[in-house]
Amino acid sequence: MNSRLIVVSNRVAPPQEGRSAAGGLAVGVFDALRETGGLWFGWNGDTAPEAKAAKLEARGNITYATVTLSRKDYDQYYRGFSNAILWPTFHYRNDLARYDRQEYAGYLRVNDWLARQLIPLLQPDDLIWVHDYHLIPFAAALRNAGSRHPVGFFLHIPFPMPEILRTIPPHAALIEALCQYDVVGFQTRTDLQAFTDYITRYAPGTVDRNGVVRLHGHALKAAVYPIGIYPDAIANAAQRYSHRRPVTSLRVYLQHRKLIISVDRLDYSKGLIERFLAFERLLQNAPELHGKVTFVQIAPPTRTDVQAYQRIRGALEGEAGRINGRFAQLDWTPIRYLNRKYERNVLMALFRAAHVGYVTPLRDGMNLVAKEYVAAQAPHDPGVLVLSQFSGAADELTDALLVNPFDSAQMAEALQAALSMPLEQRQARHCAMMRALHSKNLSVWLNAFLRDLQRTAAH
Known part of the structure; x- marks a missing residue:
């Protein structure tokens, strides 16, 4: 140029x-x-x-x-x-x-x-x-x-x-x-x-x-x-930063448990309340998962002087506390809700460690988190993306498990399917989505x- x-x-x-x-x-x-x-x-x-x-x-x-x-x-x-x-x-x-x-x-x-x-x-x-x-x-x-x-x-x-x-x-x-x-x-x-x-x-x-x-x-x-995005650069960062302290600490905490991860700005368009309620429904419908899966929601605060954002933060804290109070065990907290920022490369490593990427905005222009989650996965053992049909990324990542974020039962079913999906199917879906990411980088x-x-x- x-x-x-x-x-x-x-x-x-x-x-x-x-x-x-x-x-x-x-x-x-x-x-x-x-x-x-x-x-x-x-x-x-x-x-x-x-x-x-x-x-x-x-x-x-x-x-x-x-x-x-x-x-x-x-x-x-x-x-x-x-x-x-x-x-x-x-x-x-x-x-x-x-x-x-x-x-x-x-x-x-x-x-x-x-x-x-x-x-x-x-x-x-x-x-x-x-x-x-x-x-x-x-x-x-x-x-x-x-x-x-x-x-x-x-x-x-x-x-x-x-x-x-x-x-x-x-x-x-x-x-x-x-x-x-x-x-x-x-x-x-x-x-x-x-x-x-x-x-x-x-x-x-x-x-x-x-x-x-x-x-x-x-x-x-x-x-x-x-x-x-640049998928290869994200894959490299996810590997390079996999030994940073936040990532290794999370692995120690998880032990044998599977990880569902979400990363969003604290915003009412992201469907955070709906996401929490669907995870609650998963635990309600699948008691065999108790103690075996942890949902980490990272939601850095944004526009803290706008009243609508203050309300959503209070509501989320309340829902996380209620769901944890209902299901937690002495050695297991179902939802870990974090109001803080992490360096982008560390987030990529956290994505790589997660068995499920949970990206369910009520409406979104694109949502690069969905693309970053896919790119960060290990090709030999990739996680599964659960993605809102109302995100722009859904037009390209058609091999994700697409859900309606207003249907908590469907989202709970998608989470359960993602957690139990066989390796061969996970690899095929990941490979198809990586082709899409490379073709429109x-x-x-x-x-x-x-x-x-x-x-x-x-x-």
């Missing part, structure tokens, strides 16, 4: 955090930039009485350009409109959404301010790749500030069907702003279909066979670009999106 790549995301993982960042966006962006080089622009995670302009730091072939938000910006743009309206609605939880006009105004204001901070850092031939729902109006803000650079947008989370999207009061303005990009990418065909349905039914706009969307005189390409995602953005720029 001859042009310099400019990546824009709400949060920029500082250089020292790059390798341990656990979020799908941070991992994908860091690995992509490490491959191409370029500039990563966004918020540094700090707040101050007044917003602060971009500070630059070069590490290897990546330059980090990070800004500090004011507390008002944080409250309105991030904690407000982005995570009180867009996040719940795009995850089909509009019952949890809370709209405030001033917060929407703050969302637009911060996008405009961020665009004006980026403009002085740009070179004429740069390609700009913007990531996720916090920055839907960013292209329009760049255009208003005078930029004519090619700008692409990738949505990491689901895109809701029109009837859900229209519950957001400024939905029409959001879609008009989204259509200021040159390329808009989605994780799945379902997300793309929801977007084009809105365009043709409510915008009104047109969509041709090649995915070219036209709205208010602007043309853009809309397509599916499922984000991937992170480089495929990166190259496909940037190729389309460059083609758009050429035209």
Whole structure:
């Protein structure tokens, strides 16, 4: 790629955090930039009485350009409109959404301010790749500030069907702003279909066979670009870190027991309560498993100042305590629920040690944990992935045990099947899923999106 790549995301993982960042966006962006080089622009995670302009730091072939938000910006743009309206609605939880006009105004204001901070850092031939729902109006803000650079947008989370999207009061303005990009990418065909349905039914706009969307005189390409991983690198990390203390301590604790593992941010979209209840049903239906299986749920806290997240943490702690109180023995605790972060490579080693990967979000754009769990497995004795049909990863990992996370009986049955699955069947499923991971790895995602953005720029 001859042009310099400019990546824009709400949060920029500082250089020292790059390798341990656990979020799908941070991992994908860091690995992509490490491959191409370029500039990563966004918020540094700090707040101050007044917003602060971009500070630059070069590490290897990546330059980090990070800004500090004011507390008002944080409250309105991030904690407000982005995570009180867009996040719940795009995850089909509009019952949890809370709209405030001033917060929407703050969302637009911060996008405009961020665009004006980026403009002085740009070179004429740069390609700009913007990531996720916090920055839907960013292209329009760049255009208003005078930029004519090619700008692409990738949505990491689901895109809701029109009837859900229209519950957001400024939905029409959001879609008009989204259509200021040159390329808009989605994780799945379902997300793309929801977007084009809105365009043709409510915008009104047109969509041709090649995915070219036209709205208010602007043309853009809309397509599916499922984000991937580097499976071989994850397999190597899982082996290299298998002797780290958290992994060896877990093995000592488990002794002869089988391990079910889940790793998620503490979020209501992840189906954590439903997951706990399905595990309880497993123990209720299969008393022969008592003392022989342990479920480890790692859920680092996130957005701790948002009330909905405080409630989910309290509910999970209550359910874990209740289930353990019901089934625990003197030498066995059924659920080990951990509210803490682990380095990403250590997580890969923990995945390798687990007999079952339990990944059951209620709705998810992709869910890289599912892919990472598969890649981390030992090919000669792999574990089994139990995966929600409402995750983007389910489109590719069809040899997982696919479940409906709203059906606790089905999930309990899938867990029991996973724990008792014969070796030959586990190996066949793992081999098929690894083929899928290699065919759509992170480089495929990166190259496909940037190729389309460059083609758009050429035209």
